[in-house]
Structures are given as structure tokens and as C-alpha cells.
Amino acid sequence: MIDPGAEERLEKLLKLLTSDKDGEVIAAARAIKRTLDGTGADIHELAARVKGGGKLSKAEMQKIYDAGVEAGKNDAAVDTGFNSVDGTKSWHEMALYCEKQISSSRLYPREREFIEDMVRWTERREPSEKQGKWLHAIYIRLGRRQ
Numbered sequence: 001m002i003d004p005g006a007e008e009r010l011e012k013l014l015k016l017l018t019s020d021k022d023g024e025v026i027a028a029a030r031a032i033k034r035t036l037d038g039t040g041a042d043i044h045e046l047a048a049r050v051k052g053g054g055k056l057s058k059a060e061m062q063k064i065y066d067a068g069v070e071a072g073k074n075d076a077a078v079d080t081g082f083n084s085v086d087g088t089k090s091w092h093e094m095a096l097y098c099e100k101q102i103s104s105s106r107l108y109p110r111e112r113e114f115i116e117d118m119v120r121w122t123e124r125r126e127p128s129e130k131q132g133k134w135l136h137a138i139y140i141r142l143g144r145r146q
Contacts, residue, residue, distance in 0.1 A: 002049065006039045010046065091132065092122035094139040101142050111138055 002010070013035065016028035036042055056064070089097070095118040102112050118135050121127060127135060 002036070002039050002041050002045065006035055006041075009035050089139075090122070091118070091127055091135065094135055095119045095122050098135070098138050098142060106142065107138070114138075 010032060013028045013032045016031075017025055019025050019028070032046075033043070036046060095115060098107075098115045099119050101107060102115060107115070114131075114134065115138065118127060118131065121131075126132070
């Protein structure tokens with residue numbers, strides 16, 4: 001598989017093959033071979049890529065897909081840094097703590113409504129990014145830390 005960094009280099013080297021200077025053409029051809037060798041590819045794969053119009057092979061598509069799935073799983077697990085898997089409070093635990101402070105004069109009416117909504121909401125699903133930021137800001141302001 002030819003990686004994107006090697007593709008850019010190969011593109012420049014292929015253009016050098018049109019030089020009027022024989023030395024540049026030979027140097028470019030050898031640099032193309034070294035670049036392909038460095039990626040584990042060969043001239044046949046390069047030719048297939050040219051013929052295919054730059055289409056990805058099934059193996060390349062699968063590798064990209066697998067990397068995306070893994071990144072998505074990692075992002076979901078991290079959950080913007082507030083989950084109970086790594087010892088921090090879950091969104092629901094934060095909302096419940098804040099709910100206990102509702103009678104406190106430290107919360108504005110809009111915040112009280114928001115906290116009540118978040119207690120119900122976080123029982124079933126994660127808050128949006130904006131909701132999560134606001135919930136965390138209230139939680140921190142009320143004196144709790146992750």
C-alpha cells in the first residue's frame with residue numbers, strides 16, 4: 001500500500017521524468033524505485049494505481065474503515081473525558097449531584113431547569129457537547145471536581 005506521504009513524493013518524482021536533463025530523469029526514476037521500496041510497494045502497484053485512476057484497493061479501503069471504526073470506539077469510550085470507566089463521574093452522577101444543590105441560591109432559575117432536564121436525559125443518553133460543557137461548568141462551580 002502506498003501511503004499518502006509517499007503519494008505526494010511520487011507525484012513530484014513522476015513529473016521530474018519529463019525533464020530535458022538526462023541526469024534528472026535517471027535520478028527521478030531511481031528515487032521512484034527507492035520510494036516504492038520504502039513503502040513495501042513496487043512499480044506494478046504504481047502502474048495499477050495509475051490504471052485505476054487512483055482508486056483504493058479493497059485492502060486499502062478495509063484498512064481505512066477499520067481505523068475509522070477503532071477511532072470512533074476510542075472517541076465514544078473517552079466520551080469527552082467524563083465517564084465512569086476511568087474513575088471520573090458520569091454525566092448522570094454529575095446531574096444528580098447538581099440536582100441536590102437546586103435549593104441552593106447558587107443556581108439560577110435557568111440552571112435549575114437545565115439540571116432537572118439533565119437528570120432525566122442522562123438516564124437514557126449522553127448530553128450534547130454544549131449540554132455537557134454547561135453541566136460540567138455547573139458541577140465544577142458547585143465545588144465538585146472530576
